[in-house]
Amino acid sequence: MKYLETKEIVYPGDRIEINDLRPRNGIYEDNSQYFSEYFGVIQKGERFIDIAPFNSPYLPRVNDKVIGKIMDIGPTMWTVDINSPYYSLLHINDTPWHVNAGDLTRYLTAGDFIYVKISVSNEIKESWVSMRDTGMRKLESGQVIMIKPPKVPRVIGKGGNMISLIKTETDTKIIVGQNGFIWIDGEPDNVNIAINAIEMVEREAHTIGLTDRMSEYFKKLKGGN
Amino acid sequence: MEGNVKLITDDGLRLDGRSSNEIRPIKIQTGVIEKADGSAYIEWGANKIVVAVYVREAYPKHAQNMDRAIVKARYNMAGFSVEERKRPGPDRRTMEISKVISEALSSAIILEKLPRAEVDVFIEVLEADAGTRIASITASSVAIADAGVPMRDLVVGCTAGKAGGKMVLDLSKDEDNYGEADIPMAILPRTGKVVLLQIDGDVSPEEFDEATLMITNAMKDISKIQRDALMKKYSIQDGE
Numbered sequence: 001m002k003y004l005e006t007k008e009i010v011y012p013g014d015r016i017e018i019n020d021l022r023p024r025n026g027i028y029e030d031n032s033q034y035f036s037e038y039f040g041v042i043q044k045g046e047r048f049i050d051i052a053p054f055n056s057p058y059l060p061r062v063n064d065k066v067i068g069k070i071m072d073i074g075p076t077m078w079t080v081d082i083n084s085p086y087y088s089l090l091h092i093n094d095t096p097w098h099v100n101a102g103d104l105t106r107y108l109t110a111g112d113f114i115y116v117k118i119s120v121s122n123e124i125k126e127s128w129v130s131m132r133d134t135g136m137r138k139l140e141s142g143q144v145i146m147i148k149p150p151k152v153p154r155v156i157g158k159g160g161n162m163i164s165l166i167k168t169e170t171d172t173k174i175i176v177g178q179n180g181f182i183w184i185d186g187e188p189d190n191v192n193i194a195i196n197a198i199e200m201v202e203r204e205a206h207t208i209g210l211t212d213r214m215s216e217y218f219k220k221l222k223g224g225n
Numbered sequence: 226m227e228g229n230v231k232l233i234t235d236d237g238l239r240l241d242g243r244s245s246n247e248i249r250p251i252k253i254q255t256g257v258i259e260k261a262d263g264s265a266y267i268e269w270g271a272n273k274i275v276v277a278v279y280v281r282e283a284y285p286k287h288a289q290n291m292d293r294a295i296v297k298a299r300y301n302m303a304g305f306s307v308e309e310r311k312r313p314g315p316d317r318r319t320m321e322i323s324k325v326i327s328e329a330l331s332s333a334i335i336l337e338k339l340p341r342a343e344v345d346v347f348i349e350v351l352e353a354d355a356g357t358r359i360a361s362i363t364a365s366s367v368a369i370a371d372a373g374v375p376m377r378d379l380v381v382g383c384t385a386g387k388a389g390g391k392m393v394l395d396l397s398k399d400e401d402n403y404g405e406a407d408i409p410m411a412i413l414p415r416t417g418k419v420v421l422l423q424i425d426g427d428v429s430p431e432e433f434d435e436a437t438l439m440i441t442n443a444m445k446d447i448s449k450i451q452r453d454a455l456m457k458k459y460s461i462q463d464g465e
Binding site: 206 | 292
């Protein structure tokens with residue numbers, strides 16, 4: 001998705017001039033006028049206009065790759081916390097293992113983290129996740145941090161350049177879930193540097209030229225050592 | 226303050242030196258609670274209130290609405306918030322305020338966007354000095370916008386009332402205690418829809434009209450303070 005450079009900030013209830021564009025996310029209609037639902041910035045594309053909120057809860061979307069935390073164990077399903085108001089479910093048939101009903105804790109117990117794909121999501125925000133896809137797995141060792149879901153695109157960067165910069169500079173393994181959970185594995189010191197870098201990106205997500213500033217930040221760190 | 230209290234001095238000013246249509250100073254800050262989805266702190270005159278907002282699946286399951294979210298505000302006063310110690314826990318008054326705040330916020334939030342969910346609004350009054358319910362609403366709507374919950378508008382609250390035989394805006398503690406009437410009101414500023422209106426005391430229809438006019442005029446200023454509070458959290462980032 002290509003966005004033109006706009007940084008107009010709107011508050012809930014502000015009138016949005018849509019002109020020839022089609023209103024999409026974060027905009028409601030009242031008397032054939034359009035208003036913002038969020039405190040965020042206007043993003044105009046070639047055909048659509050959206051409000052990108054500064055903060056919002058994560059809502060499950062099909063095909064999103066997310067990191068989940070096992071919350072509860074049922075006879076055939078795990079309940080998974082996907083950093084959303086809504087819990088998700090993982091059925092034993094959606095795992096790479098041959099799990100017998102009632103024997104779920106042998107594979108995943110409460111507190112385990114998993115990298116999964118959302119396979120089903122419906123209009124009442126019920127969702128199911130699946131581990132039957134390439135790269136989907138249980139996350140062993142490492143640690144998981146949480147950022148605000150709307151900041152995830154910035155942490156990944158254009159074509160993944162921000163996250164690959166952090167990965168190479170800190171020599172860590174990182175998986176960013178679309179839901180704002182981020183898994184980091186590596187030497188403890190490196191992990192801490194990576195966490196600081198990610199938090200810095202989250203904090204300064206609105207600024208321009210952040211990737212350049214991050215490379216300078218890492219250069220400075222290296223110079224200090 | 227017992228006995229004959231003169232709430233309006235001879236030169237037409239009030240006890241704290243305000244004119245009849247002047248509000249107390251308001252200060253709002255967002256993001257005060259790290260772990261909450263959204264939060265706000267408001268200082269409205271001597272009122273000090275913290276609000277934390279959480280969005281989650283409604284629990285128990287039979288309480289969920291399949292097509293929309295429910296809003297649960299919980300107004301609570303700290304034991305040290307008033308002159309004489311307040312007995313902790315919910316009572317008749319705080320339960321009433323929780324209810325009217327929940328309902329006022331429900332009409333601002335776009336509930337259909339979050340089916341089965343529950344928006345929890347925890348309001349803790351640290352210091353109370355008249356007008357806590359409208360200060361709570363004002364802060365709550367900022368906290369909800371900070372949480373990124375879809376809203377139609379930011380709810381703005383204010384009071385007006387009758388003290389010393391004169392209609393005044395934003396009653397102080399003494400005017401509330403010894404005045405004739407108190408009218409808290411909350412509005413969605415864009416449409417002018419009223420989402421909360423209570424009257425305690427007697428006013429004539431003309432006086433009531435004067436009160437609502439004073440409140441609607443003050444809304445613009447309060448609305449501006451709310452917006453500035455939301456902006457402040459991000460302006461550091463835009464400072465580059």
